[in-house]
Amino acid sequence: MSDDEPTRASSAPLLSGRGLSRTYRLPRSSPFQPGPVRHALVGADLDVGHGESVALIGESGSGKSTLVKTLLxxxxxxxxxVRFDGRPVRPGRASALRWFRRDTGVVLxxxxxxxxxRMRVRDTVAEPLRALSIAGDRRARVDEVLDRVGLTRHHADGYPHELSGGQRQRVAIARAIVHRPRLLVGDEPMSALDVTVRAQILQLLRELRDDLxxxxxxxxxxxxxxxxxxxxxxVLHEGRIVEQGTVDAVLRxxxxxxxxxxxxxxxTLD
Ligand SMILES: Nc1ncnc2c1ncn2[C@@H]1O[C@H](COP(=O)(O)OP(=O)(O)OP(=O)(O)O)[C@@H](O)[C@H]1O
Ligand SMILES: [Mg+2]
Incomplete structure (x- = not known):
């Protein structure tokens, strides 16, 4: 089967990365020697099934963000x-990736x-609806999503610098789900949230999983x-996935x- 064939195998995972590696050539320190190579990611295989929730853990610098960015x-x-729903995904022109962007939401x-x-919160959250040409009452949808993440109309009319770190993180989450993606990818999406807001966002994510x-x-x-x-x-360690399994199996x-x-x-684990 050709790699370019847009197969849609329903049994395939929703998102699937195979053998993903990313090396960086660092700046050379000598005019006669090539710069050193850094292996940020080495042969990572990762699947996210339909309706499944997968966590990526590992120490700082282990390659988590690199893996997320290559998958996206x-x-x-x-x-x-990388395949999404069986279909190859490659960085390229925005128009060629629109189908993939419609189905995915990202919190970096x-x-x-x-x-x-320079953009009001409302316009920031509405941006995916515009960029992806999603029909419907955009203003209503933006208000609805902002409400779900616990922000008010007052926040919607303001600018990012007027918000706290946790509020900005909620704006980023609202923008990531506004177009109703099938896959939400978050790189530390809740690190700046206090416990009550975190519980609210967790509840929201659980509902989105159950309902959609x-x-x-x-x-x-x-x-x-x-x-x-x-x-x-x-679990990532020095660019490699060293362990993966159910949360229960891996953590116990x-x-x-x-x-x-x-x-x-x-x-508190036990
Ligand atoms: N643009 C780049 N040029 C050179 N090296 C890079 C670049 N981006 C990332 N790296 C290196 O790749 C490795 C993995 O980085 P990555 O950002 O994926 O780590 P991470 O697991 O997300 O860490 P953190 O938990 O701190 O966010 C690190 O050693 C990092 O220094
Ligand atoms: Mg990171």
Whole structure:
């Protein structure tokens, strides 16, 4: 079967990465030698099933954001392939990826840098509806989504710099779900939220999963969140997925030293 064939196998995972690697050539320090190579990601295989919630954990610098960006065609892997619903996904022209952007929502790691400081919150949240030509009452949809993440009309008419870090993170979440994607990918999407707002967003995500079959891929350092939100977990270490399985299996019987250390640091697990 050709790699370009737009097969739609319903048995295929919703999102599937195979053999994903990303190397960076660092700046050369000598005019006679090539710069050193950094292996940010090495041969990662990761699936997210229909309606499934997968968490990605690992220490800082282990390659979590790199994996997320290659899976989302926001970065080009040095090697490997990505499929969504069986269909190949490659970075390229926005028009060629529109089908994929419609079906996915993204909260990147630094929500402030992903919000345009000159755009009102309302317009920021409406942007995917416009960019993806989604029909319907956009204003009503934006109000509805802002309400779901606990922001008011007052916030909607303001600018990002007028918001707290947690409020900006909620704007980023609202923008990621406004067009009703099938897969929501979050890179530390709740790190700046206090416990009450976090509980509210968790409840929202659970409802979206139950009602719409939303699939989730979440990067998180927070084991409590992983336990609450994920069915499966994958552990990254130095660019490799060193362990993956159900949350219960991985957290109760961690095989890798990093996972063991992570679990040992959580006193409430048992
Ligand atoms: N543009 C780049 N150029 C060179 N090296 C990079 C670049 N982006 C990432 N890296 C390197 O790739 C590795 C993985 O980075 P990545 O951002 O994926 O880590 P992470 O697991 O998301 O970490 P954190 O938890 O701190 O967000 C790191 O060693 C990082 O320094
Ligand atoms: Mg990161």
């Amino acid at each position: 065609a926001l970065d080009t892997p040095t090697e490997g392939t 790691q630094d929500p402030y840098s992903s919000l345009d400081p 079959g939303l699939s989730l891929l979440t990067v998180s350092h927070d084991i409590g969140l992983v336990q609450h939100l994920a069915d499966r977990v994958a 019987h961690p095989g890798h030293p990093y996972t063991r250390a992570l679990v040992a640091a959580v006193p």
